Amino acid sequence: MKQRRRLRSSLFVALISVACTVVGVGSQSGTTPDFKNEFFRRCNTFQGDGQSGRNCSDLWDLFTKAFVNRTTCEIDRSDYSDFLNASISTPTVANKAMFWTKVYPFVYSFTGSRSQSGKYVTVVDLLPGYIMNSLSWCWSQESNDFNYTSCPSSRDCPGGKTASNSFWNATSKNFATLASGVVFAMINGSVSSGAFTNNSQFFTVEVPAMEYPWITEMRVVLVHNPLISFRESCSNFTLKTLSETLAAKRINYTCEEDPSEIRQLQCQLYPEYQATEYCSTSDQRSLNRYKLSTLINAAIAVSLKTAFSI
Numbered sequence: 651m652k653q654r655r656r657l658r659s660s661l662f663v664a665l666i667s668v669a670c671t672v673v674g675v676g677s678q679s680g681t682t683p684d685f686k687n688e689f690f691r692r693c694n695t696f697q698g699d700g701q702s703g704r705n706c707s708d709l710w711d712l713f714t715k716a717f718v719n720r721t722t723c724e725i726d727r728s729d730y731s732d733f734l735n736a737s738i739s740t741p742t743v744a745n746k747a748m749f750w751t752k753v754y755p756f757v758y759s760f761t762g763s764r765s766q767s768g769k770y771v772t773v774v775d776l777l778p779g780y781i782m783n784s785l786s787w788c789w790s791q792e793s794n795d796f797n798y799t800s801c802p803s804s805r806d807c808p809g810g811k812t813a814s815n816s817f818w819n820a821t822s823k824n825f826a827t828l829a830s831g832v833v834f835a836m837i838n839g840s841v842s843s844g845a846f847t848n849n850s851q852f853f854t855v856e857v858p859a860m861e862y863p864w865i866t867e868m869r870v871v872l873v874h875n876p877l878i879s880f881r882e883s884c885s886n887f888t889l890k891t892l893s894e895t896l897a898a899k900r901i902n903y904t905c906e907e908d909p910s911e912i913r914q915l916q917c918q919l920y921p922e923y924q925a926t927e928y929c930s931t932s933d934q935r936s937l938n939r940y941k942l943s944t945l946i947n948a949a950i951a952v953s954l955k956t957a958f959s960i
Contacts, residue, residue, distance in 0.1 A: 681787045681796040686710070692781040704777065709737050716813070717789050723807030727820035734824050737777045746771040747829035751845060751852035752838035753873055760836070760915055770834060773825045788813050822851045826859035832867045833860070837889070839907065840875040844888030857895060867902040874908055876928035883907065
């Protein structure tokens with residue numbers, strides 16, 4: 651599946667803060683401006699890649715049916731079932747499913763990078779997640795319209811049953827049931843409270859939905875922020891809980907800390923990392939080669955442009 655353009659931040663927010671643990675859960679802000687038009691724009695863009703043949707108007711009706719004229723804090727993930735069933739045509743995601751927790755948006759910088767293109771499929775590579783990635787929405791019964799001023803956070807509603815949180819719970823569970831074979835998980839190892847905790851959908855929704863023999867192995871990529879002293883390892887603290895949880899399901903667990911391709915990308919994206927030991931030795935040499943290659947290519951392009959203009 652083609653990797654599509656992502657909504658990225660220039661800062662590595664997810665490895666510095668744990669405030670946002672899922673792709674699209676809003677805070678106290680209201681519905682995203684021009685929400686309906688953005689829904690249709692993304693729906694049509696996705697299908698422009700030839701990945702689906704769904705009618706966007708029908709999908710909009712099924713999507714809004716889940717929460718329109720409903721009490722704000724009583725939206726269940728099952729309310730999105732019709733929308734998900736109608737919008738997903740992929741029967742299974744075999745040996746490519748990438749899950750993540752507390753590493754947004756870096757995970758999409760990695761899976762969408764040239765070196766990793768086509769190797770992984772994430773929840774936003776399927777139509778529902780692609781449309782709703784980073785959007786916020788909620789309904790106002792008083793105005794009988796979207797509430798563009800304020801939406802409740804998951805903490806404001808019993809069971810977190812907001813329109814957006816229930817959507818991502820439903821979408822995450824659906825993605826976990828589509829995954830098969832070997833699955834991957836990128837996890838933030840610099841969170842002092844632990845990576846595998848009950849404040850993430852990876853813990854509460856996705857892992858519980860994984861079953862053997864449909865899923866045989868999880869390969870964890872544990873990512874650290876070199877500017878934070880706390881470091882969780884593959885075998886202790888909450889990662890130990892994850893390995894034991896998977897073992898009880900007869901799913902194999904392997905884990906690698908800060909593989910070279912992760913470190914190299916971090917050192918390219920975040921200049922503040924480059925002076926640390928994390929970006930030294932082979933990774934720093936790779937970064938220097940990358941910078942030199944970029945300069946050479948830019949010089950060649952200028953030379954060719956000058957030559958053809960003479």
